[in-house]
Amino acid sequence: xxxxxxxxxxxxxxxxxxxxxxxxxxxxxxxxxxxxxxxxxxxxxxxxxxxxxxxxxxxxxxxxxxxxxxxxxxxxxxxxxxxxxxxxxxxxxxxxxxxxxxxxxxxxxxxxxxxxxxxxxxxxxxxxxxxxxxxxxxxxxxxxxxxxxxxxxxxxxxxxxxxxxxxxxxxxxxxxxxxxxxxxxxxxxxxxxxxxxxxxxxxxxxxxxxxxxxxxxxxxxxxxxxxxxxxxxxxxxxxxxxxxxxxxxxxxxxxxxxxxxxxxxxxxxxxxxxxxxxxx
Amino acid sequence: xxxxxxxxxxxxxxxxxxxxxxxxxxxxxxxxxxxxxxxxxxxxxxxxxxxxxxxxxxxxxxxxxxxxxxxxxxxxxxxxxxxxxxxxxxxxxxxxxxxxxxxxxxxxxxxxxxxxxxxxxxxxxxxxxxxxxxxxxxxxxxxxxxxxxxxxxxxxxxxxxxxxxxxxxxxxxxxxxxxxxxxxxxxxxxxxxxxxxxxxxxxxxxxxxxxxxxxxxxxxxxxxxxxxxxxxxxxxxxxxxxxxxxxxxxxxxxxxxxxxxxxxxxxxxxxxxxxxxxxxxxxxxxxxxxxxxxxxxxxxxxxxxxxxxxxxxxxxxxxxxx
Numbered sequence: 001x002x003x004x005x006x007x008x009x010x011x012x013x014x015x016x017x018x019x020x021x022x023x024x025x026x027x028x029x030x031x032x033x034x035x036x037x038x039x040x041x042x043x044x045x046x047x048x049x050x051x052x053x054x055x056x057x058x059x060x061x062x063x064x065x066x067x068x069x070x071x072x073x074x075x076x077x078x079x080x081x082x083x084x085x086x087x088x089x090x091x092x093x094x095x096x097x098x099x100x101x102x103x104x105x106x107x108x109x110x111x112x113x114x115x116x117x118x119x120x121x122x123x124x125x126x127x128x129x130x131x132x133x134x135x136x137x138x139x140x141x142x143x144x145x146x147x148x149x150x151x152x153x154x155x156x157x158x159x160x161x162x163x164x165x166x167x168x169x170x171x172x173x174x175x176x177x178x179x180x181x182x183x184x185x186x187x188x189x190x191x192x193x194x195x196x197x198x199x200x201x202x203x204x205x206x207x208x209x210x211x212x213x214x215x216x217x218x219x220x221x222x223x224x225x226x227x228x229x230x231x232x233x234x235x236x237x238x239x240x241x242x243x244x245x246x247x248x249x250x251x252x253x254x255x256x257x258x259x260x261x262x263x264x265x266x267x268x269x270x271x272x273x274x275x276x277x278x279x280x
Numbered sequence: 281x282x283x284x285x286x287x288x289x290x291x292x293x294x295x296x297x298x299x300x301x302x303x304x305x306x307x308x309x310x311x312x313x314x315x316x317x318x319x320x321x322x323x324x325x326x327x328x329x330x331x332x333x334x335x336x337x338x339x340x341x342x343x344x345x346x347x348x349x350x351x352x353x354x355x356x357x358x359x360x361x362x363x364x365x366x367x368x369x370x371x372x373x374x375x376x377x378x379x380x381x382x383x384x385x386x387x388x389x390x391x392x393x394x395x396x397x398x399x400x401x402x403x404x405x406x407x408x409x410x411x412x413x414x415x416x417x418x419x420x421x422x423x424x425x426x427x428x429x430x431x432x433x434x435x436x437x438x439x440x441x442x443x444x445x446x447x448x449x450x451x452x453x454x455x456x457x458x459x460x461x462x463x464x465x466x467x468x469x470x471x472x473x474x475x476x477x478x479x480x481x482x483x484x485x486x487x488x489x490x491x492x493x494x495x496x497x498x499x500x501x502x503x504x505x506x507x508x509x510x511x512x513x514x515x516x517x518x519x520x521x522x523x524x525x526x527x528x529x530x531x532x533x534x535x536x537x538x539x540x541x542x543x544x545x546x547x548x549x550x551x552x553x554x555x556x557x558x559x560x561x562x563x564x565x566x567x568x569x570x571x572x573x574x575x576x577x578x579x580x581x582x583x584x585x586x587x588x589x590x591x592x593x594x595x596x597x598x599x600x601x602x
Contacts, residue, residue, distance in 0.1 A: 034402065038422055039429025087421070116417075119424055126429035182502065183385065 004256025029086040029096040039126035045074040049092040068138045075133025085111035095245040104141025113210040149235040149263035164234045165197035168247045174199040176280035188271025192278040198226040202243040237263035294327040301456035309546045318574045324581030328369040331579040336366035338448035339437035356426045356434040358419035360507040361390030368397035381419045389584040441518040445476030454484025466572025469562045475520040482524040493526045497561030503533035529561045537592040550582040
């Protein structure tokens with residue numbers, strides 16, 4: 001059975017064949033630009049998740065104007081098909097995908113398997129050359145808030161029977177054994193999870209080579225085992241909103257749950273809120 | 281080169297082998313000298329300060345022989361520090377530039393030494409979230425990226441997959457121990473990282489005497505002992521061969537730091553944390569009544585870990601504040 005929206009995924013072979021084709025643009029999205037600068041797919045722009053995709057003053061996604069400036073500066077027009085890929089199994093690329101969709105970019109794809117798969121394939125080249133595309137004027141759409149869950153919405157469903165929440169963090173974070181993985185600076189005042197949330201670690205969605213599992217396997221994991229109801233709105237969260245983008249992508253585009261939202265505030269917001277109910 | 285007078289034409293001649301073995305010292309106060317006397321093989325006495333001198337030299341020599349470094353190509357290598365230090369020093373002596381890719385959690389002392397040696401250094405942020413089976417992946421992937429993007433500039437020895445790593449120990453560490461113990465060794469205690477040490481040494485010793493027991497001592501999961509791996513993290517080590525290991529003992533990693541103090545204060549052995557871990561494994565075997573002659577390969581010394589050790593040993597930290 002095919003994914004609900006198979007067109008949002010492209011394979012590494014497809015990318016190799018389409019490097020440099022007009023109307024197709026590649027963007028590597030990583031937590032920072034260290035790996036991009038060491039080497040990237042020829043023609044790919046590099047977006048820094050921390051600096052380019054986050055507002056540097058307020059804790060928020062970048063504004064519409066900043067998004068227009070970022071894409072226009074990279075020479076990407078609203079009509080281009082943009083293929084995103086990145087490190088950490090495409091977490092940050094999936095966050096980029098979510099952001100591109102928030103600002104209404106029509107044609108966005110994820111490269112299945114991410115940078116790791118490309119790196120492991122002998123016939124796939126990397127370069128250190130930076131692409132040079134002339135800047136364009138990019139007009140974004142108003143932000144589509146339907147893709148984004150806010151604290152108030154999460155508080156409202158918290159603790160209700162079957163809140164249809166997916167906590168994609170590790171079991172130790174979910175059960176409150178730890179607040180954050182060791183060494184992470186973004187933490188919270190309290191450990192645990194939103195009452196009623198199901199725990200499905202992000203990595204449940206991928207195979208060993210980083211590619212997404214089949215729709216049958218994904219249905220089994222999210223719908224059958226975790227009990228997510230595809231007819232009701234579903235919200236994914238993690239610690240800082242990047243791993244949950246990956247699961248949001250799975251729920252919305254591979255399983256076809258159109259109402260899926262990413263709660264980007266995630267545990268570093270919820271776990272700090274005074275009086276928020278917590279389960280361990 | 282004269283190993284008796286210790287006069288050498290080049291630092292490279294000081295590298296250990298059967299004719300010039302790293303020293304072995306018996307423990308006298310921490311462990312019983314009866315039953316299973318324990319000998320520590322002091323790898324920090326190697327010219328660049330760790331067991332990694334052996335693998336680094338073997339891999340570099342292999343690259344030179346194959347002409348892989350012609351045209352001024354340099355080396356890029358993922359490392360928790362010691363292999364990078366050995367490669368950078370050898371590179372300095374032999375004229376090869378070195379770029380080391382280290383995880384952020386590596387002790388600052390090692391990063392500083394790499395910079396002092398002239399290595400280019402990439403410090404890779406620790407994984408934002410633990411990824412099952414991908415520990416160490418960040419540094420390995422970044423080193424591979426350099427090679428893929430600039431094959432004209434870099435060659436990657438890749439100690440995790442390079443058979444020369446294990447071969448170094450088959451050629452040197454194994455024969456040294458056999459000769460130093462006059463064939464009497466019955467137990468070998470080692471730690472696991474790339475698994476080059478255990479695979480090469482064990483293969484040699486078991487060829488000599490299949491009854492020799494090889495015990496790998498590993499830190500508990502979520503440990504903070506640079507350079508070591510828990511078996512759950514060994515996916516990246518192509519040199520890991522369970523058939524060459526008789527037993528794997530897991531030790532809570534904090535104990536390793538306590539044993540470092542014991543080694544310093546009771547034996548005068550200035551050993552690093554991985555040596556403390558191995559000692560604990562050997563002491564447990566001794567307590568369980570093992571008999572014969574035990575050899576512990578102590579990978580490196582104390583000085584690169586002063587801050588790490590202070591962090592883990594409350595007493596030391598308090599003393600430092602006085």
